[in-house]
Amino acid sequence: MSAFEKLQNIDLRWVYLLVWIAVLGPLMWPLGLPVTVGRDSSTYYNYINDMPDGSVVMFTFDYGVSAMPELFPMTVATFHQLWSRDFKVVVVASWVDGPRIMNMVMEQLKPEQNYQKVYGKDWIELGYFPGSEVGMAALAKDIHGTLAVDYIQNKPTSSFPIMQNIKTAQDIDLIVAHETGTPGLPEWVRQWVTPYDIKMIVGCIGVQVPEVAPYLQAGQCKALLPGLTASAEYELLLRRPGIALSGVDAVSMSHILVIALVVIGNVGFMMARGKRGS
Amino acid sequence: MAEILRRIEVPIGITIICTLLQILPYYFNIPPLLAVSDLFRRWMLLVARWATFVGAVTLMIVHSKNIQQQKKGWPLSIIVIGSIFLLMLPGLPLPEMGLGTKNAFFDYLFTYVYSPLGSTMYSIIAFFITSAAYRAFRARSVEAFLVLFAGILMIAKNAPIMTFLWPPFVPIGNWIYDVPNMATMRAVIIGAAFGAIALAVRTLMGSERGYLRGGREE
Numbered sequence: 277m278s279a280f281e282k283l284q285n286i287d288l289r290w291v292y293l294l295v296w297i298a299v300l301g302p303l304m305w306p307l308g309l310p311v312t313v314g315r316d317s318s319t320y321y322n323y324i325n326d327m328p329d330g331s332v333v334m335f336t337f338d339y340g341v342s343a344m345p346e347l348f349p350m351t352v353a354t355f356h357q358l359w360s361r362d363f364k365v366v367v368v369a370s371w372v373d374g375p376r377i378m379n380m381v382m383e384q385l386k387p388e389q390n391y392q393k394v395y396g397k398d399w400i401e402l403g404y405f406p407g408s409e410v411g412m413a414a415l416a417k418d419i420h421g422t423l424a425v426d427y428i429q430n431k432p433t434s435s436f437p438i439m440q441n442i443k444t445a446q447d448i449d450l451i452v453a454h455e456t457g458t459p460g461l462p463e464w465v466r467q468w469v470t471p472y473d474i475k476m477i478v479g480c481i482g483v484q485v486p487e488v489a490p491y492l493q494a495g496q497c498k499a500l501l502p503g504l505t506a507s508a509e510y511e512l513l514l515r516r517p518g519i520a521l522s523g524v525d526a527v528s529m530s531h532i533l534v535i536a537l538v539v540i541g542n543v544g545f546m547m548a549r550g551k552r553g554s
Numbered sequence: 555m556a557e558i559l560r561r562i563e564v565p566i567g568i569t570i571i572c573t574l575l576q577i578l579p580y581y582f583n584i585p586p587l588l589a590v591s592d593l594f595r596r597w598m599l600l601v602a603r604w605a606t607f608v609g610a611v612t613l614m615i616v617h618s619k620n621i622q623q624q625k626k627g628w629p630l631s632i633i634v635i636g637s638i639f640l641l642m643l644p645g646l647p648l649p650e651m652g653l654g655t656k657n658a659f660f661d662y663l664f665t666y667v668y669s670p671l672g673s674t675m676y677s678i679i680a681f682f683i684t685s686a687a688y689r690a691f692r693a694r695s696v697e698a699f700l701v702l703f704a705g706i707l708m709i710a711k712n713a714p715i716m717t718f719l720w721p722p723f724v725p726i727g728n729w730i731y732d733v734p735n736m737a738t739m740r741a742v743i744i745g746a747a748f749g750a751i752a753l754a755v756r757t758l759m760g761s762e763r764g765y766l767r768g769g770r771e772e
Contacts, residue, residue: 284692288685295684310718315728342672373672375655376664406602407595414595422599430649482712489731490740505712524714530680531713535706537688542702545692 280551283544291537298533302525309528311521317509320499321357323477324452329362331449332442336464337367337374338455343481344377347454349520350479350507354452355381356516359391364438365399366448368423370411370459375403375427395428396436403427408459412467416445445472454479461488465496479507566760573758610638641668704730 277285302309327333335358339347358365369375378401387393402423405411414422420433420443433439441447445468453464453476461478468474475498480488482503491497501510505527507520558564572594578584579591617631625631644660646653654660693699710716711727756762 286688291685291688292681295681299680309715311714312717312721312724314717314724340672341669342676344669345673345677376669379661380665405599406606407599408602410595410598411602414592414599417592417595421596485731486735486739489736490743493732493736503712505714508714528713528715530684531709532715534684534687534709537684538691538702538706541688541691542693545694 278548278551280544280548284541284548286537286540294533294537295530298529299526302529303523306522307525307529309525311505311508311512311524313509313512314506316500316502317506317513320477320479320501320506321510321513323499324354324357324361324450327361327363327450330364332364332366332447333358333450333452334366334368334448336451336453336455337369337377338371338453338457338460339377339481340371340373340456341377343456345523346481346504346507347456347479348377348380349504349518349523350501350510351377351454352381352384353507353510353514353516353518353520354454354479355385355387357514358452359385359387359393359399364442365393366419366438366442367399367401368415369404370408370463372404372406375401378427396426397438400433400436400438401427402433409463409467412459412463416468416472419443419445419447445474448472448474450474451476452479453477456481456484460484461491461497465491469496477501562763562766563760565766566763569765570758570760573754610642614638704734 324333335354337351355365367378369378385391387399388395393399402419403426405415405423407414411422420439423433425431426433426436448468451464451468451474453461455461455478460480461476464476469476476496477499478488478497479501480503482505485500485502488497488500488502492500501507504520504523508524508527511518511521575587575591575594579588614635617634619625620628620631621635641660641663644653644657644663645655648654649656687705691702691705693702707723707726708730710720710723711730717723753762757765
């Protein structure tokens with residue numbers, strides 16, 4: 277095998293080792309590489325920031341634990357921004373892991389101690405609703421009937437002060453969805469955004485971004501926070517460095533590695549082809 | 555009577571009624587129709603909840619058979635069944651017995667076993683994406699070169715260090731995202747929507763039977 281062919285056929289075990297070093301190295305020894313705030317993260321930040329006090333925001337967990345490495349940092353940062361303002365926050369989950377992830381958010385942020393947010397008055401967690409898109413449609417028509425008891429205290433939804441004026445989709449001002457797939461944005465758009473003219477912003481994993489693009493340009497999704505890099509930018513905007521900023525060095529290094537490997541493979545391919553041609 | 559109920563027309567009829575009850579309220583504001591449509595949606599939520607239970611039972615039946623017949627990989631089936639019971643028992647909705655999602659052992663399993671395992675499975679993608687990019691991204695033709703070049707530009711746009719070193723990566727990446735990607739994804743979404751409409755019409759007419767008995771008549 278010639279040197280050029282070897283460049284095209286590096287043993288994958290070496291590739292995996294390089295990935296491992298590129299990801300783990302910066303996580304263990306942060307490099308402090310610069311992060312520039314982009315348009316997506318600033319639009320997302322500004323959209324929440326510009327909501328008037330007293331707005332009713334529904335946060336929905338449309339992801340499971342497997343997506344936590346990428347989405348959990350932005351979820352924590354979003355709750356920080358939501359609880360820092362005078363919003364009424366209703367938490368639901370279309371994915372079954374959602375309520376458990378919310379427990380971890382609460383453990384980190386401690387809404388009562390750090391934000392003086394009283395459960396049942398300023399915010400509430402209604403838990404998981406099954407049925408995917410049909411569940412969303414049912415929730416839009418009748419929140420109290422679809423999720424009859426809350427997740428944390430197991431009491432009737434209608435018994436909480438916050439829920440006295442929140443009964444249908446028309447009582448919600450903004451949906452914030454963090455998601456990885458189905459059910460997710462298209463289902464919310466069909467069942468909530470279009471029929472009830474509800475505003476919606478989304479945080480999603482990097483590979484899902486191309487799918488969300490048409491909804492963003494059509495105005496059905498008002499802002500998009502795509503992946504870990506945007507989460508890090510969002511943390512910068514909030515002036516609250518968190519898990520995303522500490523992980524973004526790994527993103528930079530792994531992306532450089534991918535580009536380097538692609539270039540090496542193509543140099544080998546071109547040279548080998550040139551040699552065969554001559 | 556049993557023979558009549560077994561006829562293929564029965565589930566097709568139920569499907570047609572359920573589908574129409576969800577479609578018609580979009581076009582006609584008839585209160586009784588809206589009420590029945592709402593009722594059906596609630597039934598659907600109940601069905602979905604029970605389907606989870608049925609799923610667990612089916613999983614146990616399949617893996618029990620694997621163990622009984624000692625099929626290939628049967629020891630893994632023991633782990634599956636053991637894991638089901640390990641998570642299911644402390645998570646049973648019996649709060650008066652200390653069980654349920656607030657049970658300490660269930661919480662421990664979720665936080666320190668299930669969550670790290672799920673995250674690990676997702677993180678493994680990094681290795682596969684890198685090796686796939688290295689092996690598949692070859693400029694074998696002009697078209698392949700264009701895909702490769704656009705891919706590299708997007709990777710660079712998403713790496714903070716790259717955009718810091720050369721800021722034009724941002725507008726270039728944004729253009730690829732906003733124009734070619736947008737056009738392609740719109741075509742995909744609209745195409746899929748037409749496909750879904752065609753499938754719905756075929757289902758309503760009883761021509762689409764793939765969801766019934768694997769499409770067989772009996």
